[in-house]
Amino acid sequence: MQARYFSLLFLLVFSGQIIAQTSFKSSVEELLQQEEYRNASVGINVIDLNSGENIFSLNPDKLLVPASTMKMITSGTTLEILGGDYRFKTQISYTGKIDKYGVLDGDLVLIAGADPALGSEYFQDHYFEFLKNWAKQVKASGINKVKGDLVLDAGIYDTERIPDSWVWGDIGNYYGAGPNAFTVYDNMYRITFSSPKKVGRLTQVIQTYPKIDGLQLVNEVLSADNNSDNAYVFGGPFDKHRVIRGTIPRNRSAFTIKASIPEPEKILAQAFLQNLLGEGIFVDGEIRLEKNINKKTKLIYMQESPTLAEIAEVLNHESVNLFAEHFLKQIAVEKNGLGNRNDAIDLVKEYWENRGLDMENIFMEDGSGLSHFNAVPPAFFTRFLTIMATNNAFVQSLPVAGEGTFKRFDTDRLPGKTLQAKSGSMTRVRCYSGYLTTNKGNKLVFSFMFNHFAGSHSTLIKEVEQLFVLLKTEY
Structure with a gap:
């Protein structure tokens, strides 16, 4: 009887190991069979940092929109070229x-x-x-x-005030603020509304801060029965005529949204x-x-910024588009004497080509990833991150579970610095690239890129978190 018990226990453990060994792969396959992802463009690449062994690949060379994971390339390159102690x-x-x-x-x-x-x-x-x-x-x-x-x-x-491939629906909002020689206050102002109790009624603008001389706001924002900020500001650089559309929660005495300043230098x-x-x-x-x-x-006086490393940490934790665009242009400032976006992109490509990376099929339009015209394959991210693993300022700039853009990830399942990565999202796009330390102490480099999926972002976040946990457990 005892022998039968141990035989059964052995079979259960052994079969469990087989399931564990295939569960990450099978989980990816199951995920991609779901209706929301069946027709999506998906690329995944996972490698062992130390051995270079390929752990898993799915369309590793497929060009995909990286969204804010582009910030890793920008911040990493700037830290490499200018150094973490650099100050503006x-x-x-x-x-x-x-x-x-x-x-x-x-x-x-x-x-x-x-x-x-x-x-x-x-x-x-x-x-x-x-x-x-x-x-x-x-x-x-x-x-x-x-x-x-x-x-x-x-x-x-x-x-140039903003990259020419940014879309109209973004540039009037705080995350669409472009880099300026005299950037100040995050090139952002706040618009405060009051909203009526009833749904579908026009709201009222009660304050803007800081004050912008000549600013004209056309308010078309309605009240809605939710707790979300779904109001968007339309208007470009130099344009002080702004239209605000969308909805904010009903029955609020004060509800504030953020928008991009038309001319930051004048505010300063x-x-x-x-x-x-x-x-x-x-x-x-x-x-x-x-x-x-x-x-x-x-x-008379020299005002110095925090160090580049300190700014990079905020850039990657909070995914600040403005900081990323400044980082990109500063490469051209230091190398060519003038902050020009196209020159800076050429310098980024030249730098990594000299480090042995193939940049021919890397399409970089900005530093932040806000442009829908950016295209990078997952395999590039894993190669890039392998090199950047020795840059402590860069690695420390990446958020962990429970921080920044990873605040919704479970810190019990992914504790401490188990996960150090950058996320990126825009409409029907969600990407993750970074480092994962497994239960066995192995360090993995990964890139998960989902484009054109039909499901919700919140659902995909949970799916990806589970994939990270499986990787952590299995390898």
Whole structure:
């Protein structure tokens, strides 16, 4: 009887091992047979980081839209080229001379450093009252009055405000804010509504912050019986005429959405002037935008950003499009002297070609992944991530389960740094690329890319989480 018991136990354990060995593969196959994914374009590639062994492949060379996983390529490349200790620098300077009464016979000049984090809500401690500090620094330099203008030198960037392949439905919203030589406050303003109790009624705009001179809002937002922000702002750079459509929850005294600032440099200049007045410093002239001022300037103060590594961590944890676009352009700034997106993309490709990666079939249109024209195969991500595994600043910038864009992942099933990865999503697109440490201590590099699926994102998130758990258990 005892022998039969142990024989049965052996069979159960042995058969369980067989099931476990095939369960990841069979789970993928079962998933793709579901109606929501049957006609989708799906690519998966999983390799062992140390041995290079291919664990699983499904369409590894298929070109797919990466969405925000493109940020891994951008942030990783920028960290490789510029280094994690790199900082963006904004200069407060002046031209002319200061007389004995503190009158500057010249211009007060801000020279852009294309700092993506200037005044950002993600770095409030670093930039605490930064404009007040700037004004105090001007006062300390001996200036009480400026006879000239407040000049903003944006020569660090070209004239492009947003990538030309971004769609109209995105660019008026906060996540569609483009990089600016004078990016400030995340290039974002807030619109606060009140909504009636009844469903389907017109809402009312009660406040915008910060104040934007000349802003005209056409509000078509209706009340709805849900708790979701489904309101979208339509309008492009320089355009102060914005239309808002969609819905917000009913019966709210205050409900706030976020939108992209039409001209960030003017917001910065006006706020700086107000702080100068607070220090008793008057500027006789006007706000003037220039590029590459020829006159010799004298430095008053240098504002430095957090380190590139610190910004990269926010970029990848919170998936900040604006930061990614700044990172991309800064590569061209440092290599060519001018922040140009197309030049920066060429530099990214050149860098990785020199590192041995095939870039011929990598289609990169922006740094953030907001463009639907980006196309990258899963196999590229795993090759890229294999190289980047030695860059500690990059690996530490990736969120783990329970953090950032992975906050819905179960920390009991994927504890600590078991999973370090980046997600990407847009309409009918969801992708994941990163690192997974298994129960046996093996480190896997993976890329899961789902395009054109018909199901809900919340359902697919749970399906992918289960696949991660199976990988973690089996390998």
